[in-house]
Amino acid sequence: MVRTPPGSLPVDGLHALRQRRSAKWSTYPDDVLPLPVAEMDFPLAPVVQDVLRRAVDASDTGYGYAEPVLGAAVARFAGERWSWEVDADAVSAVADVGVGTVELLRAVCRPGDAVVISPPVYPPFFSWVAETRTRLVEAPLRQGADGTWRLDLDRLGTAFAQRPAAYILCNPHNPVGRVHDREELTAIARLAAEHGVTVIADEIHAPLVLPGAEFTPFLTVPGGGEVGISLVSASKAFNLAGLKCAAAVTASSPMRAVTDRLPPDGVWRIGHFGLLATEAAFTDGGEWLDALLTTLDARRQQLGRLLAERLPQVRWTPPEATFLAWLDCRSLGGGDTAHELFLREGRVALEPGTRFGAEGSGWVRLNYGTSEEILDEAVLRMAAALH
Ligand SMILES: Cc1ncc(COP(=O)(O)O)c(C=O)c1O
Known part of the structure; x- marks a missing residue:
């Protein structure tokens, strides 16, 4: 685990995250920092880990029964x-x-x-x-x-x-x-x-x-x-x-x-x-969820600071919800120019704006459901991609 500011959820380091086999961590080569698809990097809530571990230990892997x-x-x-x-x-x-x-x-x-x-x-x-x-x-x-x-x-x-x-x-x-x-x-x-x-x-x-x-x-x-x-x-x-x-x-x-x-x-x-x-x-996940929201709020503020300092060409309106930031990169070109530039030159994967409709031309979506360090590195790479 990387250091954890008080009240913040910890996140594994990159090496451990790359052991995950979900879409976010399987789509791109290892030199790319993936911040596209809506998966988060925080470890599971302990109450969720416990219930899943207990199910595996009991070989409880049959059909779900939702009622009631x-x-x-x-x-x-x-x-x-x-x-x-x-x-x-x-x-x-x-x-x-x-x-x-x-x-x-x-x-x-x-x-x-x-x-x-x-x-x-x-x-x-x-x-x-x-x-x-x-x-x-x-x-x-x-x-x-x-x-x-x-x-x-x-x-x-x-x-x-x-x-x-x-x-x-x-x-x-x-x-x-x-x-x-x-x-x-x-x-x-x-x-x-x-x-x-x-x-x-x-x-x-x-x-x-x-x-x-x-x-x-x-x-x-x-x-x-x-x-x-x-x-x-x-x-x-x-x-x-x-x-x-x-x-x-x-x-x-x-x-x-x-x-x-x-x-x-x-x-x-x-x-x-x-x-x-x-x-x-x-x-039973309410307490963990509150810690997540505090963490995401801090990450949202961090992203605002990083963009202002390093990527003033990129504009944004901080989201009121989610761990997804919708970034206006139209000053860098229309279509998916910015997405391609950040991926090719910065080795940072974001979601291309045009996937969200014609209104997304020139925009990208960034997933900040990750650690302070990874977010910092991502914006550093994005800024370097422009030079
Ligand atoms: C608005 C919205 N709806 C639906 C989904 C997908 O949900 P599910 O995996 O439950 O189909 C997502 C995933 O990010 C989403 O952002």
Whole structure:
């Protein structure tokens, strides 16, 4: 382990991290510092390590059995973190948020129906629409004079007036890190009710709302429960993406009727380790999560200092949530010029902005869910790449 400032989570050194075989650590050669895909470098929460170790020791590697464990864990966590009263019986297990979104789209859309998304946004939103043979309609975010990206209610109003079948909401929004506020979400619920649109609220990053911001679950805003289904998971905040467990939550009978149409075999497709880890994380992982949020807040501030000192050409608006920073590198060129430059000359891998939609031309996404040392080295290399 590298040195740990007080209140901060430790991170293994690079040599140990390179022993990992997940996508983040397998995609690039060893001389590249990988800060792309949304995996974090912190060791697992001890409660998660314990439950997984116990399962391995007991050869407990069969099928997951979500009922009633997952609903109870989600309801407890939502109540404690966000004062959101979730009915444990209204929670359906899905293998991951991607599978959940695709299956919900299949449940509410016919092929050819329109589905609205708000780029720049998590790249699979584009491919999930393609996978379900629905039709993509873009209502891009709007960047204000203060740099903050917000939902564009005018564009959404125009898009919803075409009576799309669904809107995939990203809250908190990846890659811009915006936590949509109650007013905006209420307006979305109103528009959705007016035009008969089902809102699939991808709230996977909700546990990662950082100090200074507050998460509003879509289903808690007036009318939200009538038109929306929330997808939640412990996988981003507790780094469990490979274990495969997420939940679809409803708060009204019309939306419950939609989750009732999810494939009945879906419950057998969740990962048993994912279920065990999710239960442990949501039930006993609160203290660790608080330490993570403190650490990410410090890393966010560090990144701000490093960019100001070493890369003044790069602009950013610090995210309100997530461990992902959306960096405006348009001064270095459009398209993925900056991404290519940082990779080729600096040996730092970031996520190219164009993957998030046309609005991402000239931008990159940097994953700061890592140690102080690695973040420092990454920005040093990025700055050196420009000389
Ligand atoms: C907004 C968003 N939704 C969904 C996912 C993927 O979630 P899952 O692995 O549960 O499909 C990610 C992963 O980073 C994400 O950022």
